[in-house]
Amino acid sequence: MPEPLLAVTALDVGYGHVPVVREASLDVSRGEIVTIIGANGAGKSTLLKALAGLVRPTAGRVMLDGHEVTGFAPEKLVRQGLALVPEGRMLFGPMAVSENLALGAHTRRVAAEVAADLERVHTLFPVLAERSEQPAATLSGGEQQMLAIARALMSRPRILLLDEPSLGLAPKVIADIFKVLDALRADGLGILLVEQDANLALKHAQHGHVMRSGRVVMSGTAAELADNDDVRLIYLGAWHGNE
Protein backbone atom coordinates (compact mmCIF):
# COMPACT_ATOMS: atom_id res chain seq x y z
CA MET A 1 0.00 0.00 0.00
CA PRO A 2 1.48 3.38 -0.98
CA GLU A 3 2.42 5.76 1.76
CA PRO A 4 -0.20 8.46 2.38
CA LEU A 5 0.73 12.01 1.42
CA LEU A 6 -0.11 13.33 4.86
CA ALA A 7 -0.06 11.08 7.91
CA VAL A 8 -1.07 12.51 11.26
CA THR A 9 -0.57 10.32 14.30
CA ALA A 10 -1.91 11.00 17.80
CA LEU A 11 -1.51 14.76 17.53
CA ASP A 12 -2.12 16.93 20.60
CA VAL A 13 -2.52 20.67 20.09
CA GLY A 14 -3.27 23.45 22.53
CA TYR A 15 -2.97 27.14 23.16
CA GLY A 16 -0.60 27.86 26.04
CA HIS A 17 -1.43 25.20 28.56
CA VAL A 18 -4.98 24.66 27.36
CA PRO A 19 -5.21 21.44 25.36
CA VAL A 20 -7.67 21.69 22.48
CA VAL A 21 -6.99 18.78 20.14
CA ARG A 22 -6.22 15.34 21.62
CA GLU A 23 -4.69 12.37 19.87
CA ALA A 24 -5.93 13.25 16.44
CA SER A 25 -4.96 10.74 13.75
CA LEU A 26 -5.78 10.83 10.07
CA ASP A 27 -4.30 10.17 6.63
CA VAL A 28 -4.72 11.95 3.33
CA SER A 29 -3.59 10.35 0.08
CA ARG A 30 -2.98 11.77 -3.38
CA GLY A 31 -6.16 12.42 -5.34
CA GLU A 32 -8.34 12.18 -2.27
CA ILE A 33 -10.59 14.54 -0.38
CA VAL A 34 -10.69 13.79 3.34
CA THR A 35 -13.14 15.78 5.39
CA ILE A 36 -13.32 16.64 9.06
CA ILE A 37 -16.79 17.47 10.27
CA GLY A 38 -17.90 18.51 13.70
CA ALA A 39 -19.66 21.19 15.68
CA ASN A 40 -18.38 24.67 16.31
CA GLY A 41 -15.55 24.62 18.84
CA ALA A 42 -14.67 20.96 18.26
CA GLY A 43 -11.09 21.87 17.41
CA LYS A 44 -11.14 21.53 13.62
CA SER A 45 -9.48 24.88 12.89
CA THR A 46 -6.92 24.30 15.63
CA LEU A 47 -5.96 20.99 14.03
CA LEU A 48 -5.54 22.62 10.61
CA LYS A 49 -3.52 25.47 12.08
CA ALA A 50 -1.22 22.94 13.73
CA LEU A 51 -0.80 21.05 10.46
CA ALA A 52 0.10 24.32 8.69
CA GLY A 53 2.57 25.26 11.43
CA LEU A 54 0.74 28.25 12.92
CA VAL A 55 0.34 26.46 16.26
CA ARG A 56 2.90 23.99 17.58
CA PRO A 57 1.61 20.54 18.41
CA THR A 58 2.50 19.40 21.93
CA ALA A 59 2.65 15.70 21.08
CA GLY A 60 2.23 13.34 18.15
CA ARG A 61 3.70 13.18 14.69
CA VAL A 62 3.06 14.65 11.25
CA MET A 63 4.56 13.01 8.18
CA LEU A 64 4.46 14.68 4.79
CA ASP A 65 5.26 12.40 1.87
CA GLY A 66 7.31 10.14 4.13
CA HIS A 67 9.27 12.94 5.81
CA GLU A 68 8.66 14.04 9.37
CA VAL A 69 7.48 17.67 9.54
CA THR A 70 6.14 17.83 13.10
CA GLY A 71 6.47 21.36 14.52
CA PHE A 72 7.80 22.86 11.27
CA ALA A 73 7.16 26.58 10.76
CA PRO A 74 4.56 27.60 8.16
CA GLU A 75 7.16 29.14 5.86
CA LYS A 76 8.95 25.80 5.78
CA LEU A 77 5.83 23.71 5.28
CA VAL A 78 4.78 25.73 2.21
CA ARG A 79 8.10 24.83 0.65
CA GLN A 80 7.38 21.17 1.41
CA GLY A 81 4.14 21.41 -0.58
CA LEU A 82 1.51 22.05 2.08
CA ALA A 83 -0.83 25.02 1.76
CA LEU A 84 -3.62 26.22 4.04
CA VAL A 85 -6.69 28.20 3.04
CA PRO A 86 -7.36 29.52 6.53
CA GLU A 87 -10.55 30.21 8.40
CA GLY A 88 -11.65 33.74 7.49
CA ARG A 89 -9.42 33.56 4.37
CA MET A 90 -6.74 35.97 5.68
CA LEU A 91 -6.36 37.79 2.38
CA PHE A 92 -4.14 40.86 2.06
CA GLY A 93 -7.14 43.17 1.84
CA PRO A 94 -5.63 46.46 0.60
CA MET A 95 -3.44 44.66 -1.93
CA ALA A 96 -4.59 43.88 -5.46
CA VAL A 97 -5.85 40.43 -6.43
CA SER A 98 -2.76 40.05 -8.62
CA GLU A 99 -0.48 40.88 -5.68
CA ASN A 100 -2.26 38.37 -3.45
CA LEU A 101 -1.64 35.73 -6.12
CA ALA A 102 1.99 36.81 -6.48
CA LEU A 103 2.39 36.43 -2.72
CA GLY A 104 0.97 32.93 -3.03
CA ALA A 105 3.89 32.22 -5.35
CA HIS A 106 6.44 33.75 -2.97
CA THR A 107 8.39 30.51 -2.58
CA ARG A 108 8.51 29.78 -6.31
CA ARG A 109 11.71 30.30 -8.26
CA VAL A 110 10.86 29.75 -11.91
CA ALA A 111 8.96 32.69 -13.42
CA ALA A 112 7.65 30.69 -16.37
CA GLU A 113 6.09 28.11 -14.04
CA VAL A 114 4.48 30.84 -11.98
CA ALA A 115 3.04 32.39 -15.14
CA ALA A 116 1.62 29.02 -16.16
CA ASP A 117 0.05 28.53 -12.74
CA LEU A 118 -1.42 32.02 -12.83
CA GLU A 119 -3.06 31.11 -16.11
CA ARG A 120 -4.35 27.92 -14.55
CA VAL A 121 -5.99 29.63 -11.55
CA HIS A 122 -7.46 32.24 -13.91
CA THR A 123 -8.99 29.36 -15.87
CA LEU A 124 -10.33 27.78 -12.68
CA PHE A 125 -11.68 31.12 -11.41
CA PRO A 126 -12.15 33.46 -14.39
CA VAL A 127 -13.54 36.22 -12.17
CA LEU A 128 -10.07 36.65 -10.62
CA ALA A 129 -8.67 37.61 -14.01
CA GLU A 130 -11.38 40.25 -14.38
CA ARG A 131 -10.72 41.62 -10.90
CA SER A 132 -6.93 41.39 -11.17
CA GLU A 133 -6.11 44.99 -10.21
CA GLN A 134 -8.85 45.39 -7.59
CA PRO A 135 -7.97 45.35 -3.88
CA ALA A 136 -8.86 41.95 -2.41
CA ALA A 137 -11.06 43.57 0.24
CA THR A 138 -13.42 44.89 -2.45
CA LEU A 139 -14.33 41.40 -3.73
CA SER A 140 -17.57 39.66 -2.81
CA GLY A 141 -17.41 36.86 -0.24
CA GLY A 142 -17.43 34.17 -2.90
CA GLU A 143 -14.74 35.89 -4.92
CA GLN A 144 -12.61 36.29 -1.81
CA GLN A 145 -12.88 32.57 -1.11
CA MET A 146 -11.89 31.84 -4.69
CA LEU A 147 -8.92 34.15 -4.32
CA ALA A 148 -7.89 32.47 -1.07
CA ILE A 149 -7.95 29.07 -2.78
CA ALA A 150 -6.18 30.40 -5.88
CA ARG A 151 -3.51 32.06 -3.73
CA ALA A 152 -2.86 28.75 -1.96
CA LEU A 153 -2.65 26.96 -5.32
CA MET A 154 0.02 29.43 -6.50
CA SER A 155 2.48 27.72 -4.15
CA ARG A 156 1.82 24.56 -6.18
CA PRO A 157 0.93 22.43 -3.17
CA ARG A 158 0.75 18.67 -3.05
CA ILE A 159 -1.68 18.89 -0.19
CA LEU A 160 -4.27 21.59 0.36
CA LEU A 161 -5.94 22.24 3.70
CA LEU A 162 -9.24 24.12 3.55
CA ASP A 163 -11.04 25.59 6.56
CA GLU A 164 -14.77 26.00 5.92
CA PRO A 165 -14.64 27.26 2.34
CA SER A 166 -18.45 27.28 2.09
CA LEU A 167 -19.08 29.49 5.11
CA GLY A 168 -21.49 32.31 4.38
CA LEU A 169 -21.59 31.74 0.62
CA ALA A 170 -24.56 31.36 -1.72
CA PRO A 171 -25.37 27.82 -2.97
CA LYS A 172 -24.41 28.66 -6.54
CA VAL A 173 -20.97 29.93 -5.47
CA ILE A 174 -20.46 26.92 -3.21
CA ALA A 175 -21.25 24.63 -6.13
CA ASP A 176 -18.68 26.44 -8.31
CA ILE A 177 -15.99 26.17 -5.66
CA PHE A 178 -16.61 22.49 -4.98
CA LYS A 179 -16.54 21.74 -8.69
CA VAL A 180 -13.02 23.15 -8.69
CA LEU A 181 -12.05 21.14 -5.62
CA ASP A 182 -13.28 17.95 -7.30
CA ALA A 183 -11.22 18.78 -10.38
CA LEU A 184 -8.11 19.45 -8.31
CA ARG A 185 -8.59 16.15 -6.54
CA ALA A 186 -8.95 14.35 -9.86
CA ASP A 187 -5.63 15.94 -10.85
CA GLY A 188 -3.94 14.23 -7.90
CA LEU A 189 -4.04 16.90 -5.21
CA GLY A 190 -4.65 15.66 -1.67
CA ILE A 191 -7.29 17.77 0.08
CA LEU A 192 -8.09 17.97 3.77
CA LEU A 193 -11.42 19.74 4.06
CA VAL A 194 -12.89 21.09 7.26
CA GLU A 195 -16.59 21.80 6.92
CA GLN A 196 -19.55 22.55 9.12
CA ASP A 197 -21.86 21.62 6.27
CA ALA A 198 -21.47 17.87 6.67
CA ASN A 199 -23.91 17.09 3.86
CA LEU A 200 -21.84 19.01 1.39
CA ALA A 201 -18.53 17.68 2.70
CA LEU A 202 -19.53 14.02 2.61
CA LYS A 203 -20.86 14.40 -0.93
CA HIS A 204 -17.43 15.46 -2.20
CA ALA A 205 -15.08 13.54 0.10
CA GLN A 206 -13.85 9.97 -0.09
CA HIS A 207 -13.05 9.66 3.60
CA GLY A 208 -14.26 11.52 6.65
CA HIS A 209 -13.65 12.01 10.34
CA VAL A 210 -15.95 13.36 12.99
CA MET A 211 -14.44 15.58 15.68
CA ARG A 212 -16.05 16.20 19.02
CA SER A 213 -14.44 18.09 21.93
CA GLY A 214 -11.01 17.92 20.37
CA ARG A 215 -11.05 14.21 19.60
CA VAL A 216 -11.63 12.28 16.42
CA VAL A 217 -14.56 10.17 17.52
CA MET A 218 -15.51 8.52 14.25
CA SER A 219 -13.75 7.74 11.00
CA GLY A 220 -14.71 5.99 7.81
CA THR A 221 -15.44 6.34 4.14
CA ALA A 222 -17.70 9.22 3.26
CA ALA A 223 -20.45 6.75 2.37
CA GLU A 224 -20.15 4.98 5.74
CA LEU A 225 -20.37 8.23 7.63
CA ALA A 226 -23.29 9.45 5.56
CA ASP A 227 -25.11 6.20 6.43
CA ASN A 228 -24.23 6.25 10.10
CA ASP A 229 -27.25 6.92 12.30
CA ASP A 230 -25.39 9.15 14.77
CA VAL A 231 -23.84 11.24 12.01
CA ARG A 232 -27.19 11.49 10.25
CA LEU A 233 -28.89 12.58 13.40
CA ILE A 234 -26.33 15.05 14.71
CA TYR A 235 -24.53 16.45 11.67
CA LEU A 236 -26.70 15.79 8.66
CA GLY A 237 -29.87 17.14 10.23
CA ALA A 238 -31.86 13.96 9.54
CA TRP A 239 -34.52 15.11 11.98
CA HIS A 240 -35.46 17.82 9.54
CA GLY A 241 -36.51 15.06 7.20
CA ASN A 242 -34.08 15.91 4.43
CA GLU A 243 -32.03 13.09 2.82
Added chain:
Amino acid sequence: MSSSELLQFLISGLQNGAVYALVGLGFTLVYASTGIINFAQGEFFMLGGMLAVAGVRMGLPLPLSILAAVLLSAGVGVAMERFALRPRRDSGALVLIIITIGASMVLKSLARHIFGPNEMALPAFTPGPPVLLLGAAIDRQVLWIWGLTIVAVVGLTLLYTKTKLGRAMRASSLSHDAARLMGIDTAGVVMISFGLAAALGALGGAAVAPLTQTAFDVGARAGLKGFAAAILGGLGNPIAAVVGGLVLGVLESLSVAFISSTYKDAISLVLLLAVLFLRPQGLLGKSGREKV
Protein backbone atom coordinates in the same frame (compact mmCIF):
# COMPACT_ATOMS: atom_id res chain seq x y z
CA MET B 1 9.30 90.67 7.37
CA SER B 2 10.57 90.68 3.82
CA SER B 3 9.76 87.90 1.42
CA SER B 4 13.40 86.83 1.27
CA GLU B 5 13.47 86.56 5.06
CA LEU B 6 10.34 84.47 4.92
CA LEU B 7 11.95 82.31 2.27
CA GLN B 8 14.94 81.88 4.55
CA PHE B 9 12.70 80.60 7.33
CA LEU B 10 10.94 78.30 4.88
CA ILE B 11 14.26 76.87 3.75
CA SER B 12 15.40 76.28 7.29
CA GLY B 13 12.04 74.62 8.00
CA LEU B 14 12.41 72.32 5.02
CA GLN B 15 15.98 71.54 6.08
CA ASN B 16 14.92 70.41 9.54
CA GLY B 17 11.79 68.84 8.10
CA ALA B 18 13.81 66.61 5.76
CA VAL B 19 15.84 65.33 8.70
CA TYR B 20 12.66 64.73 10.73
CA ALA B 21 11.33 62.87 7.71
CA LEU B 22 14.33 60.51 7.61
CA VAL B 23 14.02 59.74 11.30
CA GLY B 24 10.24 59.48 10.97
CA LEU B 25 10.54 57.00 8.11
CA GLY B 26 12.35 54.73 10.53
CA PHE B 27 9.45 54.82 12.98
CA THR B 28 7.07 54.01 10.12
CA LEU B 29 9.11 51.06 8.87
CA VAL B 30 9.41 49.43 12.26
CA TYR B 31 5.80 50.12 13.10
CA ALA B 32 4.67 48.55 9.83
CA SER B 33 6.55 45.32 10.42
CA THR B 34 6.04 44.92 14.16
CA GLY B 35 3.22 47.20 15.32
CA ILE B 36 5.55 48.76 17.90
CA ILE B 37 7.16 52.16 18.29
CA ASN B 38 10.94 51.93 18.43
CA PHE B 39 11.94 54.59 20.93
CA ALA B 40 15.60 53.93 20.19
CA GLN B 41 15.12 55.36 16.68
CA GLY B 42 16.58 58.74 17.68
CA GLU B 43 19.78 57.06 18.86
CA PHE B 44 20.50 55.90 15.32
CA PHE B 45 20.38 59.55 14.28
CA MET B 46 23.00 60.18 16.99
CA LEU B 47 25.06 57.16 15.94
CA GLY B 48 25.07 58.27 12.29
CA GLY B 49 26.62 61.62 13.17
CA MET B 50 29.01 60.35 15.85
CA LEU B 51 30.29 57.37 13.87
CA ALA B 52 30.87 59.58 10.83
CA VAL B 53 32.90 61.98 12.96
CA ALA B 54 34.82 59.05 14.44
CA GLY B 55 35.57 57.79 10.94
CA VAL B 56 36.92 61.14 9.83
CA ARG B 57 39.06 61.38 12.98
CA MET B 58 40.45 57.94 12.21
CA GLY B 59 41.53 59.33 8.87
CA LEU B 60 38.89 57.79 6.61
CA PRO B 61 37.74 59.90 3.67
CA LEU B 62 34.44 61.66 4.42
CA PRO B 63 32.21 59.71 2.00
CA LEU B 64 33.57 56.43 3.32
CA SER B 65 33.07 57.57 6.92
CA ILE B 66 29.46 58.40 6.20
CA LEU B 67 28.84 55.12 4.43
CA ALA B 68 30.48 53.20 7.25
CA ALA B 69 28.46 55.15 9.84
CA VAL B 70 25.20 54.32 8.08
CA LEU B 71 26.07 50.65 7.64
CA LEU B 72 27.33 50.25 11.20
CA SER B 73 24.19 51.90 12.54
CA ALA B 74 22.10 49.53 10.45
CA GLY B 75 24.09 46.69 11.98
CA VAL B 76 23.35 47.99 15.47
CA GLY B 77 19.65 48.20 14.55
CA VAL B 78 19.67 44.62 13.32
CA ALA B 79 21.52 43.43 16.42
CA MET B 80 19.09 45.25 18.67
CA GLU B 81 16.18 43.48 16.99
CA ARG B 82 17.87 40.11 16.97
CA PHE B 83 19.24 40.04 20.51
CA ALA B 84 17.12 42.45 22.55
CA LEU B 85 13.66 42.23 20.98
CA ARG B 86 13.27 38.90 19.21
CA PRO B 87 13.82 36.77 22.32
CA ARG B 88 10.87 38.58 23.92
CA ARG B 89 8.64 38.95 20.89
CA ASP B 90 5.82 36.93 22.43
CA SER B 91 5.69 39.18 25.48
CA GLY B 92 3.41 41.77 23.93
CA ALA B 93 3.86 45.24 22.48
CA LEU B 94 4.27 47.05 25.80
CA VAL B 95 7.24 44.93 26.89
CA LEU B 96 8.88 45.38 23.49
CA ILE B 97 8.40 49.15 23.56
CA ILE B 98 9.95 49.29 27.02
CA ILE B 99 12.89 47.27 25.70
CA THR B 100 13.40 49.88 22.96
CA ILE B 101 13.48 52.60 25.64
CA GLY B 102 16.08 50.58 27.51
CA ALA B 103 18.08 50.10 24.33
CA SER B 104 18.06 53.84 23.69
CA MET B 105 19.53 54.45 27.17
CA VAL B 106 22.20 51.82 26.59
CA LEU B 107 23.16 53.28 23.21
CA LYS B 108 23.35 56.78 24.64
CA SER B 109 25.54 55.73 27.58
CA LEU B 110 27.79 53.70 25.33
CA ALA B 111 28.17 56.66 22.99
CA ARG B 112 29.12 58.92 25.85
CA HIS B 113 31.59 56.35 27.07
CA ILE B 114 33.17 55.81 23.66
CA PHE B 115 33.02 59.28 22.12
CA GLY B 116 33.10 61.45 25.23
CA PRO B 117 30.72 64.20 26.36
CA ASN B 118 31.76 66.94 23.93
CA GLU B 119 30.06 68.32 20.86
CA MET B 120 31.72 67.30 17.63
CA ALA B 121 31.63 68.67 14.11
CA LEU B 122 31.58 66.83 10.83
CA PRO B 123 33.06 68.59 7.78
CA ALA B 124 30.60 69.81 5.16
CA PHE B 125 30.08 67.23 2.40
CA THR B 126 31.00 69.83 -0.23
CA PRO B 127 32.48 73.01 1.21
CA GLY B 128 31.78 76.31 -0.49
CA PRO B 129 29.74 79.47 -0.27
CA PRO B 130 25.95 79.21 0.05
CA VAL B 131 23.87 78.99 -3.08
CA LEU B 132 21.63 82.01 -3.63
CA LEU B 133 17.99 81.51 -4.49
CA LEU B 134 15.55 84.43 -4.87
CA GLY B 135 17.53 86.45 -2.38
CA ALA B 136 17.81 83.66 0.16
CA ALA B 137 21.05 81.83 0.92
CA ILE B 138 20.99 78.05 0.93
CA ASP B 139 23.89 76.25 2.59
CA ARG B 140 25.31 73.56 0.33
CA GLN B 141 24.82 71.02 3.10
CA VAL B 142 21.10 71.73 2.99
CA LEU B 143 21.08 70.69 -0.65
CA TRP B 144 22.77 67.46 0.41
CA ILE B 145 20.12 66.89 3.07
CA TRP B 146 17.34 67.41 0.53
CA GLY B 147 19.03 65.29 -2.09
CA LEU B 148 19.68 62.40 0.27
CA THR B 149 16.12 62.56 1.58
CA ILE B 150 14.75 62.41 -1.94
CA VAL B 151 17.02 59.48 -2.81
CA ALA B 152 15.96 57.66 0.37
CA VAL B 153 12.26 58.23 -0.28
CA VAL B 154 12.43 57.22 -3.94
CA GLY B 155 14.53 54.19 -3.07
CA LEU B 156 12.15 53.13 -0.35
CA THR B 157 9.13 53.62 -2.60
CA LEU B 158 10.72 51.50 -5.32
CA LEU B 159 11.62 48.85 -2.75
CA TYR B 160 8.05 48.76 -1.46
CA THR B 161 6.24 48.77 -4.77
CA LYS B 162 8.57 47.08 -7.23
CA THR B 163 10.44 44.35 -5.42
CA LYS B 164 9.57 40.97 -4.05
CA LEU B 165 11.07 41.95 -0.69
CA GLY B 166 8.91 45.08 -0.57
CA ARG B 167 5.79 43.06 -1.35
CA ALA B 168 6.73 40.63 1.41
CA MET B 169 7.23 43.59 3.77
CA ARG B 170 3.81 44.99 2.93
CA ALA B 171 2.19 41.58 3.36
CA SER B 172 3.90 41.08 6.72
CA SER B 173 2.68 44.46 7.91
CA LEU B 174 -0.91 43.36 7.22
CA SER B 175 -0.67 39.96 8.91
CA HIS B 176 2.33 37.98 10.04
CA ASP B 177 0.39 34.72 10.07
CA ALA B 178 -0.94 35.19 6.55
CA ALA B 179 2.52 36.19 5.34
CA ARG B 180 4.10 33.10 6.89
CA LEU B 181 1.50 30.92 5.18
CA MET B 182 2.84 32.36 1.91
CA GLY B 183 6.32 31.22 2.91
CA ILE B 184 7.55 34.68 3.89
CA ASP B 185 10.22 34.72 6.59
CA THR B 186 8.53 37.38 8.72
CA ALA B 187 11.30 37.34 11.31
CA GLY B 188 13.71 38.28 8.53
CA VAL B 189 11.37 41.06 7.37
CA VAL B 190 11.31 42.49 10.88
CA MET B 191 15.09 42.39 11.07
CA ILE B 192 15.45 44.14 7.71
CA SER B 193 12.98 46.81 8.82
CA PHE B 194 15.06 47.57 11.90
CA GLY B 195 18.20 47.73 9.80
CA LEU B 196 16.63 50.07 7.23
CA ALA B 197 15.11 52.25 9.94
CA ALA B 198 18.47 52.59 11.67
CA ALA B 199 20.19 53.37 8.37
CA LEU B 200 17.71 56.15 7.57
CA GLY B 201 18.06 57.68 11.02
CA ALA B 202 21.85 57.51 10.76
CA LEU B 203 21.77 59.11 7.33
CA GLY B 204 19.77 62.00 8.76
CA GLY B 205 22.21 62.31 11.66
CA ALA B 206 25.27 62.34 9.41
CA ALA B 207 23.73 64.72 6.89
CA VAL B 208 22.80 67.34 9.45
CA ALA B 209 25.95 67.04 11.61
CA PRO B 210 27.99 69.53 9.54
CA LEU B 211 25.33 72.19 10.20
CA THR B 212 24.39 71.59 13.82
CA GLN B 213 27.31 69.68 15.35
CA THR B 214 26.53 66.43 17.09
CA ALA B 215 26.96 64.86 20.52
CA PHE B 216 26.12 61.68 22.40
CA ASP B 217 22.82 63.14 23.61
CA VAL B 218 21.22 64.45 20.40
CA GLY B 219 19.15 61.28 19.95
CA ALA B 220 16.22 62.03 22.23
CA ARG B 221 15.30 65.31 20.56
CA ALA B 222 15.69 63.86 17.06
CA GLY B 223 13.61 60.88 18.13
CA LEU B 224 10.83 63.09 19.40
CA LYS B 225 10.77 65.10 16.16
CA GLY B 226 10.85 61.98 14.00
CA PHE B 227 8.11 60.40 16.10
CA ALA B 228 5.99 63.52 15.72
CA ALA B 229 6.59 63.44 11.96
CA ALA B 230 5.53 59.81 11.75
CA ILE B 231 2.43 60.36 13.90
CA LEU B 232 1.55 63.47 11.91
CA GLY B 233 1.66 61.32 8.79
CA GLY B 234 -0.36 58.60 10.48
CA LEU B 235 2.38 55.93 10.81
CA GLY B 236 0.78 54.45 7.73
CA ASN B 237 3.04 54.85 4.77
CA PRO B 238 6.51 56.24 4.07
CA ILE B 239 5.30 59.18 1.98
CA ALA B 240 3.04 60.29 4.81
CA ALA B 241 5.97 60.33 7.24
CA VAL B 242 7.92 62.54 4.84
CA VAL B 243 5.02 64.95 4.50
CA GLY B 244 4.66 64.89 8.29
CA GLY B 245 8.33 65.74 8.72
CA LEU B 246 8.25 68.62 6.24
CA VAL B 247 5.04 70.06 7.73
CA LEU B 248 6.54 69.88 11.20
CA GLY B 249 9.80 71.52 10.13
CA VAL B 250 8.05 74.37 8.38
CA LEU B 251 5.61 74.98 11.24
CA GLU B 252 8.51 75.11 13.70
CA SER B 253 10.34 77.54 11.52
CA LEU B 254 7.30 79.77 11.05
CA SER B 255 6.73 79.78 14.79
CA VAL B 256 10.26 81.10 15.20
CA ALA B 257 9.57 83.72 12.56
CA PHE B 258 6.24 84.92 13.89
CA ILE B 259 6.11 84.02 17.56
CA SER B 260 9.38 83.28 19.29
CA SER B 261 12.14 80.71 19.17
CA THR B 262 11.17 79.81 22.74
CA TYR B 263 8.27 77.75 21.44
CA LYS B 264 10.07 75.94 18.65
CA ASP B 265 10.41 72.62 20.44
CA ALA B 266 6.97 72.88 22.00
CA ILE B 267 5.46 72.88 18.49
CA SER B 268 6.17 69.21 17.91
CA LEU B 269 4.73 68.22 21.27
CA VAL B 270 1.61 70.29 20.74
CA LEU B 271 1.18 68.89 17.24
CA LEU B 272 1.78 65.38 18.48
CA LEU B 273 -0.91 65.67 21.13
CA ALA B 274 -3.33 67.48 18.83
CA VAL B 275 -3.01 64.79 16.18
CA LEU B 276 -3.34 61.98 18.71
CA PHE B 277 -6.50 63.54 20.13
CA LEU B 278 -8.15 64.89 17.02
CA ARG B 279 -6.96 62.74 14.18
CA PRO B 280 -5.20 59.60 15.39
CA GLN B 281 -4.97 58.25 11.86
CA GLY B 282 -2.69 61.18 10.96
CA LEU B 283 -3.08 63.93 8.39
CA LEU B 284 -2.89 61.62 5.39
CA GLY B 285 -3.99 58.33 6.98
CA LYS B 286 -7.25 56.56 6.38
CA SER B 287 -9.18 55.62 9.48
CA GLY B 288 -8.12 52.37 11.08
CA ARG B 289 -5.46 49.91 9.99
CA GLU B 290 -6.41 48.11 6.87
CA LYS B 291 -6.84 44.43 7.52
CA VAL B 292 -9.11 41.75 6.26
